[in-house]
Amino acid sequence: MSRRSVNPSRRVADGGLPSVGGLLHPKSRSPPVLTIALVVLGVILLVAYFNSGSGVTVTSREAVSRSEGTCTSEVMRALPYLKKAYGNAMQKVLHVGPDSCTVVSNLLKEGKVEAWGVEPYDLEDTDSSCKSLVRKGFVRMSDIKFPLPYRPDSFSLVVVSDALDYLTPRYLNKTLPDLAKVSTDGLVIFAGNPGQQKPKVSELPKFGRPAKLRSSSWWTRYFVQTGLTENEGPLKKFEEATSKDEYKPDCQIFHLSS
Structure with a gap:
């Protein structure tokens, strides 16, 4: 009871x-x-x-590293095809984007290409090779929201990756024409696809804002409004070269006349 x-x-x-x-x-x-x-x-x-968003648990450093390398890694894959498409225009190249040291180092190894890089974000945990490139002036840190520290027509080709996706149209209106101004033969832009995983909130202190992954139609309209036209000759050669190897990039690639 x-x-x-x-x-x-x-x-x-x-x-x-x-x-x-x-x-x-x-x-x-x-x-x-x-x-x-x-x-x-x-x-x-x-x-x-x-x-469910990522399927695995990662640290903020791992997340940042993975997002940074998305389109810059694509540049490394696309370099052989860019060389076939642009030929002599690949003699003096400027790469703008994170991990510029890797792109510049790869181009300099060939001996026939002059290469420089602009790192839009702080360089952290860089190796001795990258520090050497920075010390010698081949790679420099520069906020691309402001005019680049180069004179007009300083390079034959400018390649951009993992950089413009983080800019609002307000800054794109200044940065994009500035990038085209320092190039004589063209501008190649590697932009993220809308279906790609967006950066985590933990990355905001480094990038300032989350990436805005825009569609191909958005970029096309924006290029027209900015007065940039498609670089038809190199684009055709690039597509012919990639189709033979069935190369399918994970990022959007735009070929623009400077």
């Missing part, structure tokens, strides 16, 4: 575990059991929701 008089609130206070009296009286036990079940289910759903 004493078990029938157990205070339900005490059972909860003792850790939420059902007492013997609760087992004998299902009606008195059902509310807390149902509550516990709903709470557990809610926790499971929340965990599944927050992990």
Whole structure:
């Protein structure tokens, strides 16, 4: 009889575990059991929701590294085809974007190409090779929202990756013409696809804002409004070269006349 008089609130206070009296009286036990079940289910759903975006848990450094390399890595894959498309225009190249040291180093190894780079973000944890390129002036840090530290027609070709996606139209209106101004033979832009994973909130201190991944039609309209036209000759050669190897880039690639 004493078990029938157990205070339900005490059972909860003792850790939420059902007492013997609760087992004998299902009606008195059902509310807390149902509550516990709903709470557990809610926790499971929340965990599944927050992990569904990436499928894995990563640190902020890993997330930043992965987002930075998206289109710059594409530049490395596309270099052989760019050389076939632009020929002599690949003699003096400026790369603008993160990890410029890698692109510049790769181009300089061939000996026939003069290459420089602009790193729009702070250089962190760079290796000795990159530090050497910075010390010698081949790669420099520069905020691309402001005029580049180069004279007009300083380069034959300008290649941009993982940089314009972080600019609003207000700054694009200044940066894009400035990039075209320092090139004589063309401007190649590698832009992210709208379907790509966007940077995490933890990346904002580095980039200033999340990437705005725009569609091909948006970029095409914007180029027309800015007065930039498609560089038809190199574009055709680039498409012919890539079609032979069935190369399909993960990023959008635009060939513009300077």
